[in-house]
Amino acid sequence: MADQQQEAARRPGGGKIAVTNVRVFDGRQLVPGGTVVISGGRIGTDPVGAQVIDGRGGVLLPGLIDAHVHLDGPGRLAALAGYGVTTALDMASVPEETAALRGRPGQTDIRSAGIPAIAPGSLHSHIPGVGQRGLIAGPDEAKRFVADRVAEGSDYIKIVVGSPLADHEQATIDALVAVAHEQGKLVVAHASSVESVAKAQAAGADILTHAPRDGVLDPVAVARAVAAGRVVVPTLAMMEAIVNNLAPPDADYAYSRASVAALHEAGVPILAGTDANDSPGTPSRVPHGDSLHHELELLVDAGLSPRDALRAATSLPARYFGLPDRGAIEPGLRADLVLIGDDPLRDIRATRSIRRIWCGGYEVQPAGTGT
Numbered sequence: 001m002a003d004q005q006q007e008a009a010r011r012p013g014g015g016k017i018a019v020t021n022v023r024v025f026d027g028r029q030l031v032p033g034g035t036v037v038i039s040g041g042r043i044g045t046d047p048v049g050a051q052v053i054d055g056r057g058g059v060l061l062p063g064l065i066d067a068h069v070h071l072d073g074p075g076r077l078a079a080l081a082g083y084g085v086t087t088a089l090d091m092a093s094v095p096e097e098t099a100a101l102r103g104r105p106g107q108t109d110i111r112s113a114g115i116p117a118i119a120p121g122s123l124h125s126h127i128p129g130v131g132q133r134g135l136i137a138g139p140d141e142a143k144r145f146v147a148d149r150v151a152e153g154s155d156y157i158k159i160v161v162g163s164p165l166a167d168h169e170q171a172t173i174d175a176l177v178a179v180a181h182e183q184g185k186l187v188v189a190h191a192s193s194v195e196s197v198a199k200a201q202a203a204g205a206d207i208l209t210h211a212p213r214d215g216v217l218d219p220v221a222v223a224r225a226v227a228a229g230r231v232v233v234p235t236l237a238m239m240e241a242i243v244n245n246l247a248p249p250d251a252d253y254a255y256s257r258a259s260v261a262a263l264h265e266a267g268v269p270i271l272a273g274t275d276a277n278d279s280p281g282t283p284s285r286v287p288h289g290d291s292l293h294h295e296l297e298l299l300v301d302a303g304l305s306p307r308d309a310l311r312a313a314t315s316l317p318a319r320y321f322g323l324p325d326r327g328a329i330e331p332g333l334r335a336d337l338v339l340i341g342d343d344p345l346r347d348i349r350a351t352r353s354i355r356r357i358w359c360g361g362y363e364v365q366p367a368g369t370g371t
């Protein structure tokens with residue numbers, strides 16, 4: 001499937017395109033009718049000689065960024081790109097497999113945590129491929145763990161905190177964060193309970209992912225996140241799927257939603273991430289690509305304005321994951337663009353009205369419209 005997608009990607013008009021008469025969500029706000037030039041895989045400035053696409057009535061978005069996916073098999077990149085997700089941040093995968101997916105022209109661009117730090121005996125230790133490789137038994141293994149990830153090309157370090165059956169000691173999480181920071185790596189902590197959020201915050205993790213399903217973060221926890229400049233990727237699509245599909249005891253989606261509302265209200269940056277995966281062993285399958293649009297809807301339902309939801313999938317993940325070449329529509333940035341038919345500031349569901357997609361300047365067929 002990936003090869004078919006690559007064949008479908010194409011650069012019409014010698015690679016230079018001008019989308020005219022189009023409203024532009026530049027990564028921060030919606031600006032009125034203008035022209036955006038695609039040239040040499042980047043956003044250009046000179047429309048002379050370009051193939052013209054009349055964008056009248058439409059809105060041009062920066063390519064969407066999903067800040068929590070799993071690249072757990074073939075075809076995932078094509079699925080993501082077909083829904084306008086031109087960058088995907090993988091949060092656990094086998095690095096030898098993910099390496100082959102990096103930097104493919106015309107396909108979704110990825111970053112990856114590689115193997116996450118997992119407590120021996122925990123539920124996550126049974127995940128095929130990554131569970132056993134990620135085991136860390138104590139703080140004295142933190143240096144070795146981080147060095148292995150750096151050697152394998154991990155872009156950031158992921159720690160699974162609060163896994164059922166067994167969890168890391170606080171000292172282990174503390175040591176992992178300290179060593180990762182010494183190595184200049186961001187730390188993303190999986191934390192889907194109130195207690196695990198407290199442990200991840202105490203250790204100084206930069207980014208929390210998931211949102212507690214067992215209770216609402218209290219004002220002290222929220223204030224702590226604000227004070228530390230912490231960022232949250234709540235993966236509401238997965239929280240909703242787990243509660244709906246598995247109905248675990250004491251879990252309620254309303255808790256996750258309320259924590260996102262409180263964090264956002266307090267000024268904690270919220271990033272759109274889905275936990276998209278297609279692995280039989282995971283709690284719930286969430287479809288790649290399509291789910292990011294559902295995540296935007298859930299973020300708005302939790303209290304983000306449509307504009308803040310769009311920022312959560314464009315400029316904010318670019319800023320907090322250190323991707324300065326994307327997440328906005330400005331000359332010189334990657335030509336990752338999604339042309340939609342309706343106004344997403346009026347109704348966030350408009351992000352689904354995809355007309356055309358460009359991924360690094362290559363045009364990609366929207367999902368469901370290909371031959």
Ligand SMILES: [Zn+2]
Binds near residue numbers: 068069070091275
């Ligand atoms: Zn995940």
